[in-house]
Amino acid sequence: MTGDFTQATEPFALFRAWMAEAEPAEINDPNGMALASVDADGLPNVRMVLLKGFDERGFVFYTNLQSQKGVEILGNHKAAALFHWKSLRRQVRVRGPVEQVSDAEADAYFQSRPRDSRIGAWASQQSRPLESRFALEKAAALHAATYAIGEVPRPPHWTGLRIMPTYLEFWKDGAFRLHDRVVFRRAEPTGDWTRQRLYP
Numbered sequence: 001m002t003g004d005f006t007q008a009t010e011p012f013a014l015f016r017a018w019m020a021e022a023e024p025a026e027i028n029d030p031n032g033m034a035l036a037s038v039d040a041d042g043l044p045n046v047r048m049v050l051l052k053g054f055d056e057r058g059f060v061f062y063t064n065l066q067s068q069k070g071v072e073i074l075g076n077h078k079a080a081a082l083f084h085w086k087s088l089r090r091q092v093r094v095r096g097p098v099e100q101v102s103d104a105e106a107d108a109y110f111q112s113r114p115r116d117s118r119i120g121a122w123a124s125q126q127s128r129p130l131e132s133r134f135a136l137e138k139a140a141a142l143h144a145a146t147y148a149i150g151e152v153p154r155p156p157h158w159t160g161l162r163i164m165p166t167y168l169e170f171w172k173d174g175a176f177r178l179h180d181r182v183v184f185r186r187a188e189p190t191g192d193w194t195r196q197r198l199y200p
Contacts, residue, residue, distance in 0.1 A: 006197055011168040011184040012056050015092060018170070019054075022085040033094075034082040035061065037072035045072060051083075052109060058164040058189070059094055060101060062109060065157045067126035073098050079163050089173030094165050096189060101160035110154040118152035119144050164189035174200065 008014040022030040031051040038044050045068060053060040059081060063070050073079050081094040100106075110118060123139040130136055147153075169183040179200035184193045 005170060005172065006180055006182040008170075008182070009193075009195065011165075011170070011193060012054075014170060015054070015168070018085070018088075018090060018092065019083075022083075022088060022090075025087045026085055027087075030085065032083075033059075033061070034084070035069065036080040036082075037069050037078075038076070039072050040075060045069065052160070058096070058099075058162040060105075060160050060162045062106070062158070062160045064121070064124065064126040064155075065159060066128075069127075070157075070161075073161060079161075081163060091171045093167070093169040093171070094163055095167040096163050096165040099162050099164060101162055103159075106159040107154050109160060110158070111151065115152060118154075119147065121158045122147075122152070122155055166191075169198075 005014060005018075019030065029050060032048050033051050034046050035049045036044055036046045047069065049061045049063070049069075051059055052062055065071070065074060077098045078096070079098050083092040083094075085091065110121070113121075119140055122143040123136060166186050166189060167183065169181065172180045174180055177200060181198040181200060183196050183198055185196070186193050
């Protein structure tokens with residue numbers, strides 16, 4: 001991206017530009033993000049997920065709502081995420097409340113997935129104890145037989161979650177660890193942004 005990113009006035013346009021540069025630069029999963037949630041005791045959990053869509057409403061990923069992250073996020077409707085593009089020496093931090101995407105949006109994305117991935121969404125009791133690999137493969141085979149003909153419907157417990165950022169921080173590596181950081185904040189997901197530079 002040309003110019004001084006710290007002078008950007010709108011974070012989504014800046015994120016879109018950085019993602020466009022990351023896509024050819026990162027060998028694997030430029031849309032990978034570390035997703036953080038907290039459990040009922042306030043203990044954080046973090047894992048890698050894939051960003052599947054973003055616009056001015058926020059950042060969307062998909063999950064089983066009965067998984068650990070699904071339960072934790074639905075417990076307080078808040079999450080944080082981090083994009084780290086090592087090849088570009090850049091990162092973006094995202095924090096904010098979370099909402100479920102519409103059924104229509106979830107259905108459209110689910111049907112765009114490979115058929116085996118749709119079967120897998122039915123077969124996996126995500127985050128729960130698994131007695132053996134055979135049990136998982138058996139479940140997949142049973143669901144494949146159930147939906148042998150026609151479309152595979154979206155499981156009711158599988159949908160998208162949207163982080164609606166109230167905090168977006170852009171970081172770029174600088175010489176002698178004099179990094180550039182700029183943060184955008186707003187009080188609520190529909191509010192106006194304020195911009196501030198931060199010490200590295």
